[in-house]
Amino acid sequence: MRSRQRERDRRRSPTAERHADSLRLALMEVAPAGLKKTRLMAVTELSRSQLVRGLAAYRELAGEKGWPPLVWSAADGYHFCLDADALEEWERQWADVKFTQISRVITGVLAPHARLFPKSRWVQYIVAQMNAVQSALDMIARPQTQ
Incomplete structure (x- = not known):
């Protein structure tokens, strides 16, 4: 288990972690509302590919750092869900x-x-x-x- 975690950490770049943190901060500012992909890209100043890598890194880091679960819906876009x-x-x-x-x-x-x-x-x-x-x-x- 620990070797898998170390391998995942090696694959995840520090840049992706920064993108994940940018996403977290942007969504915290609008919580409990969410942001659609284009608005989230504009607020964080991330490209589409950076957003994708940031979302993947967020999902890996959420459990490690105790961040709230991030989900997507057509109505709300990306948002934190505590229900x-x-x-x-x-x-x-x-x-x-x-x-x-x-x-x-x-x-x-x-x-x-x-x-x-x-x-x-x-x-x-x-x-x-x-x-x-x-x-x-x-x-x-x-x-x-x-």
Whole structure:
């Protein structure tokens, strides 16, 4: 676990961390409202690519530094969310999107690969792992009510 954390820290540049902090400060000023991407770029004076790297760095740093969760919605743009129900709904939607993406990889890439090379240990392993991920995402996105 620590080696993964060190590797992630090496990949994240100090510049990306500065961009993340700029985003945090800009959003703190307008909280609880949010900012759409173009307005956030204007306020922070970041380019589109800098914004993308800053958002990725923010998500990595949020847990480490105790920053509030950052989510995006069509209505509010990027904003901090401290409502448990709203966060759960966002997480379910995120899991549903990833479920769809994983499903498409399985059916469009892995299944044809498995048909071409049915004895490949690699493809058997990756199909099993991706099916497990797909199942977990499905359970997150669509929990069974009791």
